[in-house]
Amino acid sequence: MKNFVPLMVVVLFIFLIVVVLAQLSGSSKEDGRVYSVGIIARGSAYEQAIEGYKKRMTELGYEEGLNIVYDVRIVLDKDQLSGVVREFIAKDVDLIHTYSTPATQAAYKETKDIPRPIPVVFGSMGDPIISGVIKDIQRPGTNVTGVASLSTELTSKRLEILKQIDPGIERVAMPYTSKELKDVAADKSVEIAKKTADYLKINLILFPVTSEEDNKVVAEKITGDLVEGVVFGGDSLVWSGAGAYIQQAIKERIPLVSSSVEQAKSGALIGIGVDYSVSGIQSADITNKILRGGDPSKIPVQLPEKILLVVNMKTAQQIGIKFNMEFLSQVDLIISDD
Template sequence: MRNHMIRKASALFLSLTTLYLFASCGSKKGEATRIVPIGILLPESGRSETQSVRGLRDGLKELGYNEEENILLEMRDAKGDRGALKSMADELVSKKIHLIFTTGTRATQAAMAATSKTPIVFRHPADPVALGLVKSMKRPGGNVTGVAALALQVTENRLEVLKQVVPGVRRVHIFYASNDKFSHENFAFTSKLAEKLGLEVVEHGIKSGDELKKSFDNLQTEEGDALFHIPDDLVESEADFIFQTARQKKLPTMFNEEPWAIKGALAAYGPSYYEMGRQAAGLVDKILKGQKPENLPVELARKFDLIINMRTVNTIGLTVPPEVLKKADKVIR
């Protein structure tokens, strides 16, 4: 009984403290306004990260939070240096910020390693449960919650979109790192879905960038072929080579995020990271107003975008149905 009352008193104190912090945001002229620091931890400055942060900023502004007035965003960007994430996460925690916003797996793991108390809100393209970031989507547990796109689970939609963009597609080539457990599982999952949709699958398991280049150079393509991308670090590290060689072979390419279409893929279908950032702002708002991350369900990305690169379309001599072009969220010309 005594422990129960202590817990209730502690919860009441936390709620009153939070209300005090944000009541001051609407204080009268002449009264001090408490500025609440929020950390942002990024693994790099790619387009997906900048779009996520822009969405977060816009979402917070819509909810009444203004930088330098009632919130302060402490940005930390590792610029691709994985080793820097740990020290940056530790630094943010030492500054006693109220919350950390992260993008992707590595930044979220670094923040989790740095603190088990400071709330963490992530923006993640895949399944946070499978990656061990949360216990479940409905009840995350711990100090972590966020917005997830469940990229693997929308693979069937992406295959269907490929069939719309390239109506004559009959066979898909899938490259993946054969010594990576997750990539191997992703391939098996995608292969079953493709066959379910009547597509033949050609497997290309590779172990290095050089092997990928050699295999792709020697690839014999036929009419009705396309390359279908599944998330894989090794394959993505050779994206520029893949796009250039695919154009030479007049091979349509379907990737999973807008940046790949901008770089040269024929099409991409994936989550809008801007909208995911705006969704994350809603979770930040709830936490700052007293709710606990452990009780806030992980939200699913609400918007997915189709991007078509007409430069690539024209280069390989493909005709995309007009009705599909009209449905595209972005057409690169």
Template sequence: MKKMVLMMLVGLLMVLVACGEDGDGVEAEVEENQADNEVTRDGADFVVGVSQIVEHPSLDRATEGFQEALKDAGLEVFYDISLAQGDNQNAQLIAEKFVSDDVDLIFGNSTPSTQSALNETRDIPIVFTSVTDPIGAGLVESMEAPGGNVTGTADMHPDAVFQAVELVEHLGYESIGLIYNSGEQNSVRQIELVNEVADENGLETHESTVSASSEVMQAAESLVGQTDVFLIITDNTVVSALESVLSVGQDESMPVFVSELDSVERGGFAGYGFDYFDIGYEAGEKAVQILQDGENPKDIPASYPQNLFLQVNEDAAEKMGVELTDELRERAEIVTTEEEGE
């Protein structure tokens, strides 16, 4: 019996270590910031627990923006960062650890990360970002008056889905392929909205669900022949494996519409979006209000992203067989695929 308990404790420790050490990009950024500020846990004014569901460029940018806001405010902060490797159970373990450590604030970078934190505490302030539907996820009572210990910034502009579907129709396509993780509440809500808007515009949709990033390639291939284009929502599982969809899109001349500007630069054809650094920074400003000014999260309105605009990737258009019209060039910001190492 003692041996079994010991094995369980060791297993739990390994999970927590893995959650905290995986994702060198974010960890390196945090270590660099700590070196610049010479902040240690004992010397910090505040300890902030950062729970990020998975490593991918958009979420990483949001974490960087959050840290930058606190740095600009002059706060001496020690960041305890943990990545959940796309696993909701890991996210729950991370939240439990932060509560046990009695951190001053929890930054939830994704819907499941923030929900896990809220499941564990109603006392520690929680600031979120990269959450698609804060009300539907049960995080806030309303965007204007959150009403609890949680506030933050959403990662879906109310007009983004409407404009994306309108663009698909405008370019002459008739059907949309959707890939998402049905276990992500934010993804389910987005898919419902895409289906509603597509139906209103006379477009067909076909869905393929995944539960892990390793399944994304097969899901994309299953939609070949059924749809004209892919529309990738802000689904953490799928975006972390976006290159799989891009590969199919290029091989089959199926344009890949995306919902994040980072994904456009990674090789998506087009997308309405915003810089995740900006919503992370705005979430950080709300954290400053809490930590420095003593405000209560329930009194700080949650907010939607600002400055929504269209980007089109010229390289991706060529690889996916899309001819860019003069009208589209005038309507969008034209970018090229971000090369590795740039």
């Protein structure tokens, strides 16, 4: 009997720990529910973000194939986004996770008026207020919330970096989604780029893009005898063809300042933008809150926790660029052959 009481205390203690851990996990294992999440990205630039999202969801207790299923769609044609969202609605998914401004706008447009609006969590988009998907950053007021990318706002910084590494630069190319396609983030990026170029006394040469396939054709028009640098805005259509611009920039020995770590790893001279794997983690945390009963209209939109400045030294050597120590002291990550 003397050993019985301590044993009961130990058993009770272990039981309490198990209960607490189960609650913290945020998963639905205990009730046997299987959640369904539709993921839609415009273009192929978001793989790392989606990977980070899924990994964090697993850490939170959502095991793919066990208590959660994902339907991941990478859509190249903007006109197909709404159709994919309607498929998600027909499948009665519990939540839609989006990447890019057009994908988020399509998700909001198709879900906002249905009897039970499906929550939408964006992992990357331009200004969500200007884009019309929320009313306020702190209190969205719709079925949409998520993580803003700042990719549009960073357009000015990318031009400033080009001027910093080459103070004599005068002509810079900027591929962008053609205005007729009505991409809010792309249009805003061009507006910001024009103002910044005027201030820096740079002649900004715009190259409109109408489709992902068009990127290769446009990239071949950007030559060293025409421009001295290339810059990306917050433009998911251009990002989907980033490889073509990177290859052309290296061939023409032109510095390209891109919008992400991944693009720099693929050969862009410099990348400045969000660490998308971290944005995916942030998006998963918001998703968890909603699946546990949180109201997206009351969950504040987050800003990226991590913005990185990345330099590809292999590309620098290939195109004959040398950085001074002052610039390199600002860099978060240096990519080399090592």
